Amino acid sequence: MNDPVVLAIVALIGVPAAQLGYAVVIEGILERVPARWERILRPWLWLAPALCLLSVFLVYPALHTVYLSMLDARSATFVGVNNYLFVLTNHDMLLAVRNNLLWLVFFTGITVSAGLLLAVLVDRVRYESLAKSVIFLPMAISAVAAGVIWKFVYEFRPAGASQIGLLNAFLTAALPGFRPVGWLVNLLTDNFALIAVGVWIWVGFSLVILSAALKGIPAELLEAARVDGATEWQGFWRIILPTLSSTILVVTTTLVILALKAFDIVYVMTNGNFNTEVIANRMYKEMFNIHHFGRASAIAVLLFVATVPVMIVNIRRFRAQEAVR
Amino acid sequence: MVKAGASPPRPRVWQLWRARARRVPLHTVVVGLCLLWLVPAVGLLVSSFRPPRLAAISGWWSALAPPYQFTLENYRAVLSAYNMERSFLNSLVITIPATVIPIMVAAYAAYAFAWMRFRGREPLFTLVVGSLVIPLQMTLIPVLRLFTAFKLVGTFPAVWLAHAGYGLPFAIYLLRNFMGALPKDVLESASIDGARPLAVFFGLVLPLSIPAMASLAIFQFLWVWNDLLVALIYVGGTPAVAPMTVTISNLVNSLGQNWQLLSAAAFISMALPMVVFFALQQFFVRGILAGAIKG
Numbered sequence: 001m002n003d004p005v006v007l008a009i010v011a012l013i014g015v016p017a018a019q020l021g022y023a024v025v026i027e028g029i030l031e032r033v034p035a036r037w038e039r040i041l042r043p044w045l046w047l048a049p050a051l052c053l054l055s056v057f058l059v060y061p062a063l064h065t066v067y068l069s070m071l072d073a074r075s076a077t078f079v080g081v082n083n084y085l086f087v088l089t090n091h092d093m094l095l096a097v098r099n100n101l102l103w104l105v106f107f108t109g110i111t112v113s114a115g116l117l118l119a120v121l122v123d124r125v126r127y128e129s130l131a132k133s134v135i136f137l138p139m140a141i142s143a144v145a146a147g148v149i150w151k152f153v154y155e156f157r158p159a160g161a162s163q164i165g166l167l168n169a170f171l172t173a174a175l176p177g178f179r180p181v182g183w184l185v186n187l188l189t190d191n192f193a194l195i196a197v198g199v200w201i202w203v204g205f206s207l208v209i210l211s212a213a214l215k216g217i218p219a220e221l222l223e224a225a226r227v228d229g230a231t232e233w234q235g236f237w238r239i240i241l242p243t244l245s246s247t248i249l250v251v252t253t254t255l256v257i258l259a260l261k262a263f264d265i266v267y268v269m270t271n272g273n274f275n276t277e278v279i280a281n282r283m284y285k286e287m288f289n290i291h292h293f294g295r296a297s298a299i300a301v302l303l304f305v306a307t308v309p310v311m312i313v314n315i316r317r318f319r320a321q322e323a324v325r
Numbered sequence: 326m327v328k329a330g331a332s333p334p335r336p337r338v339w340q341l342w343r344a345r346a347r348r349v350p351l352h353t354v355v356v357g358l359c360l361l362w363l364v365p366a367v368g369l370l371v372s373s374f375r376p377p378r379l380a381a382i383s384g385w386w387s388a389l390a391p392p393y394q395f396t397l398e399n400y401r402a403v404l405s406a407y408n409m410e411r412s413f414l415n416s417l418v419i420t421i422p423a424t425v426i427p428i429m430v431a432a433y434a435a436y437a438f439a440w441m442r443f444r445g446r447e448p449l450f451t452l453v454v455g456s457l458v459i460p461l462q463m464t465l466i467p468v469l470r471l472f473t474a475f476k477l478v479g480t481f482p483a484v485w486l487a488h489a490g491y492g493l494p495f496a497i498y499l500l501r502n503f504m505g506a507l508p509k510d511v512l513e514s515a516s517i518d519g520a521r522p523l524a525v526f527f528g529l530v531l532p533l534s535i536p537a538m539a540s541l542a543i544f545q546f547l548w549v550w551n552d553l554l555v556a557l558i559y560v561g562g563t564p565a566v567a568p569m570t571v572t573i574s575n576l577v578n579s580l581g582q583n584w585q586l587l588s589a590a591a592f593i594s595m596a597l598p599m600v601v602f603f604a605l606q607q608f609f610v611r612g613i614l615a616g617a618i619k620g
Contacts, residue, residue: 007481008421011421011425012425015422015425015426016429019429019430022433023526024523027521027522040443042522043437043443043446046433046434046436047434047438049430049434050430050431050433050497053427053430053486053489053490053493054493056486057464057486057490058459058490058491058494061467062464118355125355131358133606134359135358136606136610137363137602138362139547140598140601140609141551141598141599142594142595143551144551144570144573144574145591145592145594148591149368149591150365152365152369152372152584152588164383164385165384205613208614260460261460261461263554264554267553268574269577280462283465284557287465287466293466299462300460300462300465300466303463304459304460304463307458307459307460311455311459314455314457318451319451
């Protein structure tokens, strides 16, 4: 099952062939059924592969997870809300909830505002597209690689030793009397050190979207404000910000979801040690280290519940878009 | 600038310079932030070429001054001794089918959602929009059990199917919006001329949707290539199948302070997505702008 050469051939020739074949076969069948049936069946046959995949990998598992969350560790006996009671009172889990709130506030807040600020700033320089590419670059690499990059930046050696981590080396050189900090183990700094990595990755996303929206504001509008004596600052708060508000909402909802699901960076850089635990990593541990599938499912359900408001916002926005189409 | 100062009257030159000077803070902030974004990655790249002896005792920036001492030894070491060569292949074998499968499936569904009338179309598509933000965590345990039952845990097809399923809502959403915006009269006149849906789809809709499908392909490619969670859950315990993200996250624990090795491993995993990114940046950005609500 795991011979890469055989699999590559199957995947590269077999899969597209099967997909093309499917369309030909269903249309062949539709030509042979009565016209009334043809009209009813056609959409469902075109949808069928997608609906199958969605049912098996999203709908059924999501519902089943809700059920599992009310069973014990081995999914054998019904325990009601016990898993939820445990999860909502357990110290590690409460810590994880606190940290996800930190992510929610600081990761989302900083990424949106930095993206907005940068969008306005790069709009005024000639090397705009170069600057945007540079800021956007971390979006292309994995959070794992970003974790390695930043773990190295945060590297700590005791005071007096030669610092090989960029941050401690820079601060020791720049500030006389600065004592090196173990950024990823110090309880005051570690969560923010992790959040900074998330910001480094995602500001490019926020910048690209907000910058595109900014280009949509007619230049005459800002020019007219300037002629009327408005400062750049007033122009930003009274024209740019209100015009971009719906785009800012789109970026914010995406980042809120990312903050709630934060996993890779934490898993790679601290694995939740030194009070940096997050909900998604907590679930991973319940699943693979403790093997308590009931609790792991309860954590997943709580994570899902936290995303429901965002889901409602997205569906409303989608309906509004459809209404004007 | 000196030459320009010779002809126009002095006050204009003065104003020009004052206007320039006012922009110094702007340039400082923009260039400074660009450096802040680049320098950590440059440090990683430089470290990956340093001999272990030096990497352990001095910062990577000291390698930028003579005497220059660089080596390819770290790359040789991680590729052979730490399973990175196999992992690179695994990442490829995982990513390519996991990108190809959902795009065609999504194109069929998007065609139905955009151009066919049927009962339940709106609620069903609203469900797709809603499922964009469902946390993967909601699905991990039942899908893992399903794979266990079919003896698929630790195999490539398991990861392909999982990624295909997880990538579908976004793919359908993006393609349906794009296909829905195609010119109505062109498609309708083709049907009136007697073209069957199969011909309309492969002859008109699919060729016209290539820009959107390209965006989607890059998106899904980078998403799967960079994924850690899905691989960790479904093949995490099988080194023969593990992609680079899983291998590197293990190396972070086992290699600890050997930064020259970790940085070489990380750079191997970054190389391909960075090439894709630079070559096809426009499609990537377009994809992001078209569907900024993926969960």
